[in-house]
Amino acid sequence: MTQKSIEVVEVRSESDIVSARVSAKAMAEILGFGYMDQTRIATAVSELARNAFHFAGEGKVTIQPADREGRKGIEIVVEDHGPGIENLELALKGGYSTSGGLGFGLSGSEKLMDEFDVKTKIGKGTTVTIRKWL
């Protein structure tokens, strides 16, 4: 994979979800994350990209290196212009249902990442920003 500093994946179909997580995993590897963290990052991206696709029909995944006062890591922003999340608190609680399914992706990805930020507006869309540090 060529050394790009920003990777953007437009999610318009199911296979784009896979592209997004593969790109995230690749960037994570380049940045020096171990394979455990690579998997966590890729899985979180997969969940968020799927949420965008299923609830909004589209989404944009932006993957880039993060740098904060010398600390290095990865930052991924998943944004969509969908209906927004009605009950954010509930969505984040997720529930410990074992069969997965939509709606648990949000809480799942929060647990996998170091930083997790959700901005949502009913009728306008949702933007989730996640970060993991080396």
Add this chain to the structure above:
Amino acid sequence: MSKQNVKELTEELSALLERNADDIRLQWVKEMQQTGLLSSLSPREIDEQSRAIYDACVLCLKSGSYEGAERYAANMARKGVLEAMTVDQIIAGLLILRDVYGRFIFEWYKKNPTKCNAILTIYEPVARKILNIVALAFVAEREATIKEQQKVLAFSTPIVEVGEGIVALPLVGTLDSARAKQVTEAILEYIAKAQTDVVLVDISGIAAIDTKTANYIIRAMQAVKLMGSDVVITGIRPDVASTLVTIGIDLTGIVTRSTVREGLVYANEKLGRKITSVSAS
């Protein structure tokens, strides 16, 4: 003070410190020797390094660029230079230099208090910044070393084979999140590669553990089970047991035994093996 003024005074001070380099430097060395700081260095080393440091400081003052100081400091921290001295000795030496410079400036300009003040105002920030650079270089080096050590720790997670397909993982001391993460990845990596039927996690040596780490360990054990190996926790002391209950750790589905030996018995039974003798280990 006008910019012109600052420039002129800086030039004047630099020239002054350069002209009197030998005197000031030797005074500095003398004072350091008096406090025993240089006892581990050879005369040649003292001469070379004191010159290098002195010149680097004056250069910072003159040019306004601290690159030279940063490079030198990084070298010191990495033990390329002044290896024989400890961190506090190096810092003490630099503090003496700062005072020697200051004292010299004061002596030189004492007949003109206004000018003395102006010169000191230019000198002090430079001295402070240089010391800051040196201190930070040591901190950065220390952090880099700790990171390296942690990597080494990862390789030294003790996984002991105690039977065919049975391994023991003794956890000792105080477990923090970072260590828990290392240990977890090590054991998961191990069972991914080696045919492991049962993992005996012995916690009898754990001194202290916090809720977050305890949860991490439990999750790690669940991950081990997901990979198809069985997990037995051994060595739960009564006080640890009550702590686990108090903080609400869910141990359902995880087998526990009080000693590694009992854990081994359980493992063998589960694997359908009969053990004829159990040697004292």
Add this chain to the structure above:
Amino acid sequence: MIISPQVTLHDKLAIKFKDEILQRIVETKAKGLILDISEIDIVDSFLVRQIGEIATAANIMGAQVVVVGLRAEVAMTLVEMGFSLRGVYIARDLERGLEILRKAGKR
């Protein structure tokens, strides 16, 4: 019956996959299914759900499902997200998996 997905399964493919598996169980009247996921490097909630559905349906049809080859990093991620695989047996490798099915069949 042993299934070993080698390609990257995106959502539509995963569902198609699941349907095919269940169809085959019916056709072959298989009593056991071994799902070898050692080639899958990322398992997210969707896939977990599909596996769960395969298990439930298979169980109804009288077949036991054994999942084999869960990778270390996948196991860790699933546990961290709070998911678990219910309704399936877990085995370390094919051999153990077959053993489990044998034992399960005897009941």
